[in-house]
Amino acid sequence: MSARILVVDDTPLNVKLLTAKLAQDFYIVTSAENGREALEKVAAEKPDLILLDVMMPEMDGFETCRRLKADPATAFIPVVIITALSDVADRVRGLAAGADDFLGKPINDLALMSRIRSLLRTKVLMDEWRMREATALQLSPGNNISDIDPLNVRDSHVLIVDDKSGSPTDGAFIEETLRPLSAHIAQVSSVAEAEQALADGSYDLVFSNLDLQSQDGLMICSRLRTNPVTRHIPILLIANNEDISRVAKGLDLGANDYLMRPLDTHELFARTRTQLRHKRNYDRLRNGFEQNMMMALVDPLTGCFNRRYLDAHLPRYIKNAAEIRKPISVQMIDIDFFKKVNDGFGHAAGDEVLKEVARRISNGVRPSDFFVRMGGEEFAVIMPSTSIENAFKIAERLRHSVAEKPIAISGQTEELTVTISIGLAATNPHTETDAHKVFDRADAALYSAKQNGRNKTVAAEAV
DSSP states (O other): OOOEEEEEOSOHHHHHHHHHHHHHTTOEEEEESSHHHHHHHHHHHOOSEEEEESOOSSSOHHHHHHHHHHSTTTTTSOEEEEESOOOHHHHHHHHHTTOSEEEESSOOHHHHHHHHHHHHHHHHHHHHHHHHHHHHHHHSTTOOOOOOOTTOOTTOEEEEEOOOOSSSOHHHHHHHHTGGGTOEEEEESSHHHHHHHHHHSOOSEEEEETTOSSSOTTHHHHHHHTSTTTTTSOEEEEEOGGGHHHHHHHHHHTOOEEEESSOOHHHHHHHHHHHHHHHHHHHHHHHHHHHHHHHHHBOTTTOOEEHHHHHHHHHHHHHHHHHHTOOEEEEEEEETTHHHHHHHHOHHHHHHHHHHHHHHHHHHSOTTSEEEEEETTEEEEEEETOOHHHHHHHHHHHHHHHHSSOBOOTTOSSOBOOOEEEEEEEOOTTTOOOHHHHHHHHHHHHHHHHHTTSSOEEEOOOO
16 A cells, blocks of 8 residues: 655665665655654654654654654554664663554564554554544534543453463463553464454454464464454564564564564563554544444434434435336334323333334344434335335335234333334336435325324335
């Protein structure tokens, strides 16, 4: 994928070399000579990724990274710190400043390009969820209700895939290191066991030994990334220094990060915390979006989609029907004498009737249909690729499912017999592109059903 990358380095030769390498993969590269210039360019250009040198005048890379990650407008941009510093303490310091990775000089081109591709994939995913969150908040302002704190990585669930025996093992080292996070750690010895564990429980991070004895350790990446349930769980590979080409392959297959042996306590802890924060942030965005969309588009009483959802999706249904030359049928449904329920038994009883009628209708529609509460006691069922004749049969089945069994009301000894009236209409896929017209005809048919005794289904004439 193409992307805009900002290279921050005060040595022109380093910038030139990096620019040449990145241009080979068609990345668009800009540069800055120091931290202050970098902050200005990031604010103006919003790059997709930043390659940041540490040793610079005025403001070093650590401080630049801290400032970028402290600003909500730039915190989501991946930062890779590149430096000649080789001490583990420097890598940990970079990760603690918020860097997404830390690569030493001389730069291994394979590792660098794989790391860039991996980080850009993650950024694309997170950008999509941020846009969804913004859309959901527009539809339901003030309902940012996700209770997940991305900075709180305690009580995380970690899975280790390792079939090595002996002492000390990587698994034992990881478990000891992650104890301050109160991590719940499980260990399995094969990819198949890992898939089963992930199917049975919820995990926040997977460690995998790249050199498994029984099978190729890279298999964990492809298997988890092709499963929708495990697609977004971070994978952290454990490898030897001579395995850098396979590490790069793992990153291309979907691994998020890696650790080289001998494992260092502080680096392991820092990289784990980084991946767990990414996972918590992803969970926060996803859960917040889903909750906001539910609040914005779903009727809280009956659990049906609401009129807003219908208005957003109906034009697409009408357009698709015209393209495939098949009709859409619409049922307009109204509960008969609903006002008498409210007046005679109270609004709480009316709510119970609405919920039960909605449940019976929902159970009777097909998976391809969608069921909407239009407001009050009125509902609609939209049936793609359905003729008026088939829609009439479905409507009659729904009508009988409501009428055939009385509804129990809390605090009442007598059950209520409730009926519905239904008006039907179908589009002409050859001539009709206005969604409102088919609803107008269905409404007129509903009016006819209610005028002629209720508890009826009436179909509008074809157009």
